[in-house]
Every structure is written in C-alpha cells, then in structure tokens.
Amino acid sequence: MKIFDWLKERYDLDFFIHIFKEKEVPKHKFTFFYFFGGMALFFFIIQIISGIFLLLYYQGSAEKAYESVKYIVTKVPYGWLVRSIHSWSANLMILCIFIHMFSTYFLKAYRKPRELTWITGFILLSLSLAFGFTGYLLPWNKLAFFATRVGTDMLNKIPLIGNWLSSIARGGEDVTGATLTRFFGIHVTVLPLIALGFLALHLYFIQVQGMSTPIKVKIKENMPFFPNFFLRDLFVWILSLAILAAVASLFPWELGEKADPFAPAPAGIKPEWYFLFTFQTLKLFPPHIVGFEGELVGIILFAIAGFLVFLVPFLDKKAQKDEIDKKFAIFGILALIYIILMTIYAWLD
Amino acid sequence: MEFTRRKFLNLLLGITGIGTLSSMLYPLFKYITPVKGEEVLSGSVSAGKVGELKPNSAKIFKFGAKPGILILTQSGEYKAFSATCTHLNCIVQYKEDIQHIWCACHNGHYDLNGRNISGPPPKPLEEFEVMLTGDEIFIRRRQG
Numbered sequence: 405m406k407i408f409d410w411l412k413e414r415y416d417l418d419f420f421i422h423i424f425k426e427k428e429v430p431k432h433k434f435t436f437f438y439f440f441g442g443m444a445l446f447f448f449i450i451q452i453i454s455g456i457f458l459l460l461y462y463q464g465s466a467e468k469a470y471e472s473v474k475y476i477v478t479k480v481p482y483g484w485l486v487r488s489i490h491s492w493s494a495n496l497m498i499l500c501i502f503i504h505m506f507s508t509y510f511l512k513a514y515r516k517p518r519e520l521t522w523i524t525g526f527i528l529l530s531l532s533l534a535f536g537f538t539g540y541l542l543p544w545n546k547l548a549f550f551a552t553r554v555g556t557d558m559l560n561k562i563p564l565i566g567n568w569l570s571s572i573a574r575g576g577e578d579v580t581g582a583t584l585t586r587f588f589g590i591h592v593t594v595l596p597l598i599a600l601g602f603l604a605l606h607l608y609f610i611q612v613q614g615m616s617t618p619i620k621v622k623i624k625e626n627m628p629f630f631p632n633f634f635l636r637d638l639f640v641w642i643l644s645l646a647i648l649a650a651v652a653s654l655f656p657w658e659l660g661e662k663a664d665p666f667a668p669a670p671a672g673i674k675p676e677w678y679f680l681f682t683f684q685t686l687k688l689f690p691p692h693i694v695g696f697e698g699e700l701v702g703i704i705l706f707a708i709a710g711f712l713v714f715l716v717p718f719l720d721k722k723a724q725k726d727e728i729d730k731k732f733a734i735f736g737i738l739a740l741i742y743i744i745l746m747t748i749y750a751w752l753d
Numbered sequence: 754m755e756f757t758r759r760k761f762l763n764l765l766l767g768i769t770g771i772g773t774l775s776s777m778l779y780p781l782f783k784y785i786t787p788v789k790g791e792e793v794l795s796g797s798v799s800a801g802k803v804g805e806l807k808p809n810s811a812k813i814f815k816f817g818a819k820p821g822i823l824i825l826t827q828s829g830e831y832k833a834f835s836a837t838c839t840h841l842n843c844i845v846q847y848k849e850d851i852q853h854i855w856c857a858c859h860n861g862h863y864d865l866n867g868r869n870i871s872g873p874p875p876k877p878l879e880e881f882e883v884m885l886t887g888d889e890i891f892i893r894r895r896q897g
Contacts, residue, residue: 550843553843553844554841554842554843554859571786576787578819665820666814666820666844667813669843669856669857669858671857672857673858686859686873687860689873691840691872691874692875697875698875
C-alpha cells in the first residue's frame with residue numbers, strides 16, 4: 405500500500421482506481437459474449453511469449469528456415485510443444501476474434517459512442533489475418549509456399565499499382581527467399597508494433613466507456629468489474645490455457661514438406677481455415693465476368709464487403725438512436741451462413 | 754481573401770515541410786521496391802534428355818527463374834509451356850489419366866495446347882518452342 409501511496413502522490417492514478425473500484429459490467433443473457441475479447445487477448449499474449457521462444461532458434465532464410473523449424477520440433481527439448489502452442493494459439497486467437505466480432509456486430513456494440521472501438525477492433529482483426537498470412541510462410545513448406553504465391557498474386561490483380569504492390573510484398577517478381585525475409589521482418593517487428601498500439605487504444609476505449617449493453621435487452625444487475633468479472637475472466641483464461649495445452653500436445657502442428665519452387669502445387673492444397681471461404685469463392689468464380697477477369701471481380705467484392713463492415717457504425721443510423729434495423733442483422737446472418745457453408749464446402753471439396 | 758504575412762509564412766512552412774518529408778520518404782520508397790532482375794532468356798535452356806520421359810508424362814524444368822512444364826504426349830510429341838497458372842500463380846502439373854495440364858490450387862484445367870478449358874484460369878499458358886538437338890531437349894520462347 406505504501407508503494408501505491410508513493411505513486412499516488414506523484415501521478416494521477418484516477419484512471420486505474422476507476423477500473424478497479426468503480427467499473428461495472430452489466431449482467432444480461434448475452435454477458436457470456438463479453439469473454440471472447442479477453443480470450444483473444446490471452447491468446448495474443450501467448451503468441452508474443454511463444455514467438456519470442458521460437459526466435460531463439462528460428463532462422464529466416466530460404467536455405468535455413470525449414471531446417472531450423474525441423475530442428476526446433478525434433479532436437480530442441482519441448483521445441484515441438486512451443487511451436488505447436490504458437491500455431492494452435494494463433495488459430496484459437498483468430499477464432500475468438502471472429503466470435504468476438506460477430507457478437508459485437510449482432511449486439512450492435514459498435515453504435516455511438518463506441519464507433520472507434522469497432523474501428524480499432526476491425527484493424528486488429530485485419531492485423532491478425534496479416535499475422536497469420538506472414539507467419540504461415542515462415543516454416544518454408546510446400547503448402548505455405550503456394551498459399552503465399554496465391555495470396556500475393558491477388559495483389560497483382562489490382563489495376564495500375566498491383567504489379568508494384570505484389571513486388572513489394574514478394575521482394576521481387578516471384579516468391580523466393582527474399583519474400584521469406586520480408587515476411588519474417590513484418591511478422592516479428594512491424595505487425596507486433598502496430599498491433600500493440602491499436603490494442604492499447606482498443607482496451608483504453610473499453611475501460612473509459614465500459615461495456616456496451618445490447619439494445620432492448622433486460623439488464624438483470626451490474627456486477628463490479630473487480631473482482632467479480634475479473635475472476636470470471638481469469639477462469640476463462642485458465643480454461644483457454646487448458647484447451648490450448650490439450651490440443652497443442654495431443655495434435656502437434658505438422659511441419660510438412662520443404663518448399664520447392666520448381667515442383668507443382670500438390671493435389672488437395674488448401675489455405676488456413678480462416679481463408680477457406682475466400683479460397684472456395686475464387687475457385688468457383690468463372691474466368692470472366694462481364695469482360696473482367698473473374699478473380700479480380702471476386703477480390704473487389706471481398707474488398708467492398710470488408711469496407712462496409714469497417715464502416716458499419718456509421719451506416720447503421722438506427723442503432724445510433726438505440727433502435728434495431730433488421731437489415732443489418734439479416735446482412736450479418738447471411739454473411740455468417742455464407743462463410744460457414746463455403747468453409748465446409750472447401751473442407752469437403 | 755487577404756494574403757497576410759502569416760499566411761505567406763504558413764505557406765512557406767508547408768512547402769518546406771512537404772519537401773523535407775518527400776526527401777526522406779523517396780529513398781525509403783525506392784529502398785523497399787525490389788531491384789529488377791535481368792529479364793532472362795533470350796536464348797534457350799536445356800530441359801532434359803530424350804528418353805527421360807515416358808509417353809503421357811511430364812516434368813517441371815527451370816526456364817530461367819521460372820518453372821516450365823515439358824510434356825511427352827501419348828503420341829510421342831514434345832510440348833512445353835510456362836508452368837505458372839494464369840489464374841493465381843500456382844505451379845501446374847500434368848494429369849496423366851485425363852491428359853490435361855491441371856492446377857491443384859483452384860482446379861484449373863488446360864488442354865495439351867495450353868488452352869484454358871475449365872475452372873477459373875482466364876488465359877492460356879504460354880507455349881514454348883521445343884527443339885531436339887541430338888538427344889538433348891532445348892526450350893525457348895516462341896519468336897515473334
């Protein structure tokens with residue numbers, strides 16, 4: 405307590421006092437969904453820690469990347485576990501972010517005054533996908549090699565600047581060792597720095613404004629954030645850790661075969677599950693749609709959909725007045741059904 | 754609108770600011786743009802030896818920095834194409850059972866003339882010229 409008083413004499417600690425003494429969390433039938441943001445945060449922390457451990461042995465060059473990961477998972481004591489945790493936690497984090505995003509979407513938590521929480525959240529989701537995409541290449545295996553060829557070639561389809569953009573991403577005309585070093589640098593320095601900045605903003609907004617309550621949902625009561633909700637959060641974190649430990653040790657993440665830039669794409673090749681629905685859509689699009697290349701039309705449609713989701717707090721005018729606009733719920737449900745069906749279809753195909 | 758001394762100085766400051774910023778950003782912009790490699794291959798490359806391939810089979814060969822595919826058809830004719838799928842850049846393979854060139858990534862099919870016949874590829878594969886010199890197979894870009 406003495407330390408606290410010492411600090412309080414010198415700094416304004418009202419913000420922290422508010423969080424621990426006054427902040428409350430509303431209790432209602434959807435309170436459960438408040439946990440997913442915290443879970444995503446938990447997995448993000450695991451990512452940072454396990455990522456730093458992987459950095460002790462990983463070598464980011466085309467000649468050594470695959471061998472170094474192989475060394476980690478075969479020779480380094482518990483290396484397989486650290487790597488498996490990093491891969492599994494990444495996937496669980498993205499799953500939690502998706503659930504978190506869809507729940508805030510359907511509960512309209514984005515409405516005034518929390519527009520910027522939504523915007524920073526959307527940016528964090530995009531950064532997570534970028535983390536996934538750049539990290540996927542780092543073991544330099546076959547699947548990753550082709551996923552990166554396809555992913556970066558999508559940039560190539562953008563009119564005028566596409567060629568330049570894809571060469572910036574690849575560090576040249578093709579996916580080579582230069583791409584690997586770029587992705588490595590982006591994955592371990594650029595993205596974490598940006599993500600930490602937006603994460604700090606996102607959490608700050610939530611602490612300042614408190615949790616949103618859904619429109620027309622009966623609030624049973626408010627519970628103090630500390631210790632009541634905090635302990636519940638902690639319980640969920642321990643549960644998350646248990647799930648992570650179980651899947652990471654029972655199903656160690658595979659390394660696959662080393663990438664060969666002069667071998668055909670293997671049959672049955674698929675991207676990570678969270679890119680499956682876009683992958684399947686591009687597969688089903690015809691070569692040409694009203695004079696444009698099919699994949700360009702697909703990419704533009706996805707970009708427009710993403711942009712609309714980004715702008716949702718400003719498009720949903722009714723929510724700003726605490727009224728429910730069914731159009732947005734229907735759009736969300738259709739998008740969710742589309743994503744799930746396309747993912748299953750790609751999985752079975 | 755009056756053009757005051759303050760406005761004039763703000764304008765100067767703005768121009769200097771933009772100038773300084775672009776003089777810093779331009780080198781960085783050039784730095785991240787990859788150096789253009791020399792465009793390969795005005796000549797030909799060796800793709801292997803005659804007799805290496807059985808009829809109705811294929812192999813990938815290095816055409817400079819890019820992959821090419823050499824096919825020996827059922828009728829004993831050599832065909833060579835760029836092995837980069839025109840859809841999203843994957844490397845194609847030869848499917849012996851249906852005698853198509855096939856891309857596993859998004860299920861694109863090409864016939865033995867490189868024409869895109871099914872699936873999402875928007876363009877045919879570039880066909881190369883095959884030359885047999887002794888027992889060596891040489892490949893080059895089609896002239897003209």
